[in-house]
Amino acid sequence: MDLPGVEQVTGRAAVAVTLTVAALSVGVGILGIVDPTANFGPLAEHIPPAISQTAGFTGALTGFLMAMSAFGLRRGLRAAWYSTMVLLPVTAVQGLVQASPYSVPLVVLSVLSFPLLAVARDRFDQPISLSTSQLAAGGALFGVQAYGTIGTYALRGERGFTDISTMLDAFYYSLVTSSTVGYGDITPVTQEARLFSLSVVVLGTASFAIALTALLGPALEARFASALGRMTQSDLESLDGHVVVAGYGDLTEPILTELAARNREFVVLTSDDRDVSVLRGRNLNVLVADPADDDSLQRAGVDRARAVVTATNDDGEDALVILTIRENHQDVRVVAAASDQENEAKLRRAGADTVISPAVIGGRLIARSALGDQTAEQEAADVGDEPDAA
Template structure:
């Protein structure tokens, strides 16, 4: 089941507004009739009570009109012409509008779903909206990725509601099923981020995504234990992030070299001082040393492999190389991680 982000004003709120308007309209008519109750005749000829005024207002506005209470004085009839009749028309409009709201809500939802499917391409699928999944979405948004191109796949209804409340499209279902990933248009995706609760589920999702995309879509998976990382790579993950090992290394650094933790957090947080960035090498930089580039280059990506500056392969920049550099976010607005070639 696909859950689109809720509109600013939902149908329940619209129905509540119309209901309140109808009640207010009834009360207005009751008040007008009660003030001029001497100008109305009741079949019982015992005068109009407040209950009789409510009864007359309801049957008049609903166009039932039993005729047991009728206006006889000129002021009462003038009130019916000026107040009650327009109120009756307005009351019918409220009822019809409420009915149309209910009948057309499903149509609007289907229309929004059709538009979403039509424009969905080069998106990122996040399987699992727990702590890691939410952090991945935050990182994508901080790096300028369009929120409309992020699709969350989650089986937990609470997490699905949280995702839609934050403006994301969420698909309720298990990411291990090919039908669920097909709903997310996995074949047209740019990347699949797998961050479920268990490594076993991550392996199954990786195998399913790899089978459906034939390896054409980049798969990034999270692993709780380092021993499961090779299995995830064999299953088709292009990159595996080991959360326990990474957390352990950071904890060790916080003990032996506390300032390094602040540097790592600064590098991983866009908009706060330094940030890691990736761009393609310019034509004028080909043949030069990475150390001669204006930015502070720390690594090269060549044919999918990462080389540090200490490697002999990094002596000069070649055509097609990607430069990993440190960007100063205090001097420039936040940009996407791959900036110059638009990929």
């Protein structure tokens, strides 16, 4: 029963150490650029200052890439796990090459983080889901830079660009031209090269505009969603070890009160607009969706949830939710509340792990209290006080 909590802690620790390695890589890289003298460690006497300084530049870049991987890990992305496992040895090697006392924590933490990420591998199992516009933006950027680089290199020398001699020079010219920076250090000298440069400018600005739209669009959507009290896809993907409350009704309210009082993370699935408005007004996590739809349950992170609770006023609706979960997510714990006592067995047959009948429990407490059982009276008092305490 404690395994999900352990996995959650391990996943968070993996994200934390990855962010720490990223910060160290950037910081040590900047120090290496400022002071490229390699004078510490077993490799110090064999590393020229130019190599150490280059390692500082690449170390800072690797740190930023590591930070991006850490944010991917926070979303549980498997691709981010792979990229982190590749970057950790790189940061360790870069720290050794910089041969600075500041790089010791970087090397040590990079080495220690590797087994931690390996143990937490199963925690990061989400695929990357890119929209069509994002794929188009990436393809446009890559295509334009490839076109500009290859074309510039083909027109090198007397054909158009006398200052171009390598593919790196060609890529540099393509990038600064398509981004409209245009330092002026490389200029076309023929009519053909000028026409080519114009095409790179037009295609480059268009591709950057597409990329900005694809990237800023989801960010603006997240801002509006936050202002309106809605959950974004990123919010949903960050849920882990939470409770999915499938449906909303009178029986659900005490459950939400108890979860909130215990500081448990949860999300409510309901398609009723009035219930959605009420719950959002209380700043509760709500997903507007059919709780009996498997796609809705997957969006709510049912596979990462600690449990699913279904306790509406309709036992038939609860049974449909249970059947949907059991059909596709057999390992998830399901707790149900039966409005009618005769439906307890039906909900169990549908696949609920635990079925509780509030009417039965209330009746038993009343009977025990009528017979003078003070324990029953105290239990009833505690139940009645809990919502007010929350």
